[in-house]
Amino acid sequence: MTAITDRQKLAYANAQAADGRVNVEIETDEGMTLNMGPQHPATHGTLRIVAKLDGEQVISCEPIMGYMHRGYEKLVEVRTYPQINTLVNRIDWLGSFANEVPFILASEKLMDIEAPPRAQWIRTVLFEMSRLANVSLFLGDMALQLGALTPAFFAFRDREHVLNQIEAATGGRFHPNFDRIGGLKDDLPKGWIADTKKAMQKMRTFCDEIEDLIMGNEIFEARCRGVGVIPGEIAQLYGMTGSNLRASGVDWDLRRDQPVGLAWNEVDWKVWTHPDGDSFARYWVRLQETREATKIIDQLLDGLPAGPVMAKVPRIIKVPAGEAWVSTENPLGEMGYYVVSKGDLGPFRVKIRSASFNNIHIVPWVMRGVYVPDVITILASLYFILGDIDR
């Protein structure tokens, strides 16, 4: 039993007071304050948005996060490196494998181990597949938030092809836990490459379907065009990353700009940007990126090098003292781990930079003056995963 320090008591009291303050504002403020969440269908998780309204127009709004805080940064301090892998899987639960990669890379950097090329290529393939699993759901979900029911089911249906392939290779649909320091747990199973190529074909068909069904729809355009415009400079100021930033016209993609040993630069692909910065642009960029990901996977599978999938690593992993920062371009944006090791079985401290946490900070800026229905459009188009916000 650990004694609670005064500082912890104070922090607890402060948190309670902050919560109470918001509730008091809701009760007593002039005008109408609309409390959306923590349980609200549009936040697909437990994000709370307190919006002051004038009629249906939002005067100001504030996102309140932390309802799903799971204390990962603290938890990893009492775990060993292989155990942490399982834990960080759950941060962005739709693109699990992509969460493992930067942490493993940071650990490898500290241990000065390089995974063999085949492992790096398979990592890239699985990384892009988790992007597909993540973003394809967005393509359906955004339409669902705008009231179209059917695309969501199409997304769930076709995402299954990708999840099946991830399961075939790793044994886990959602949380593969497949990455190891120094390589991968296993090689790919027999026949997997051909099956995956078929699945990629299906994903491209899905993209075409979505483009037919949604992008050309007048109502969808009317709801999205010019709604939630974020200029590139503002997006950068708020630390937005990923597709949200690219939709604001900033040509910035860590996969291309920051080589971390994975195989993106070995294949031919394109970083899509859109100059508008509105909700439609964010949807469009993600759709193109889904297509691009299928192409990346196809090319990687064609050129997969032979060899082992695991480098020589000691049986008990002890990471030498030091600090390392590695970030990658995850489905939601830049995700990075700052690992501080003191030479133990587990890290001394890990700072997790997750994409959604930073992407959501633009909400008060972008929501001023929009209508209540647009709040949903903008939230949906910013695309966050609550696990990625609260960690």
Added chain:
Amino acid sequence: MTAIVLSYWQQTGIKVGLTLLLIPVGALILGWTFLLKMMSHMQSRLGPMDAGPHGVLQLVADGVKFIQKEDIFPDRADRRVFALAPFVILMSTFLLYLVVPVGPDLVAEDFSTGIFFALAVSSLSVIGILMAGWASANKYSLMGGVRAAGQLIAYELPLVLAVVGVVIQAQSLNLSDIVRAQANGEIFGISFLGNPFVITQIVGFLVFLAAVQAELTQTPFDMPVAESEIVGGYQVEYTGFRFLAFFMGEFGTAFAFAGIAATLFLGGWAVPGVDPDSNVMNVLGPIALFVKVMFVSFLIFWFRFTYPRFREDQLQKFAWTILIPISLVNILVTMVLKVAF
């Protein structure tokens, strides 16, 4: 054979009983066929399959479930208004059913101004929705209720204007007469089909369908109940059988409006090639009307499952700048042609 003579209260009892029976039956038929099955197949999934063969009893099971649920009143709700609201909506649905003829002799009340009556009572549901929205003491409910009121009033106009063309052509406000006018009519001397007004009044038909879609608060006009924004709008605080009443009101009204659309534009209970006033039509008529109702409902639900929803301002703009001018032009053209031919 001697005619069976029934006293006034017996007749009224039978009429009311049958009409009351029709609402849940219609709601169940539409709910199962379209909401459960058609939507599932459009979305490449099966839908509920376990209750009864192919899941036919799913909605009955759901209904039983709803009745078992606790009837919750919010703390600050206006209890009487809150309790009454769903039944005001059901009443409007019930009144709609009264005037739709299903055969030459099968009509609950054959008003000489039937269509006028139908359109008038259909807007009664606004009162129920506003009551529900206000009495729930919930901001989402209130927003939903106010949105619904604005929308239903805005779309009442194109609904009425779309019907005017039909009335001009049929020269009657009586729904049975409108059916006969279509069955006995001819288009440029071609008379084997009669003259279903969907051909000459295609613009009116489309405007009517769009307005019906909005009156039923179905996607793309489902802003008042938008689940992803205001979490069901005016229905958000309702549980148990009151929620069931809302459900029945929505789908029962869809059934009734499909019936009215079929009567106005698709020839109602008439079947081409059969004398509309022969006695056999009292059996054939309901079947014919049912087929047509299912067709119109199919259109309504097809739109519902395909489109995203409009925003409130876009929705109003659509009514006032597109639907109403179009239907006014339609009336004008119909009048000119009616005088010319």
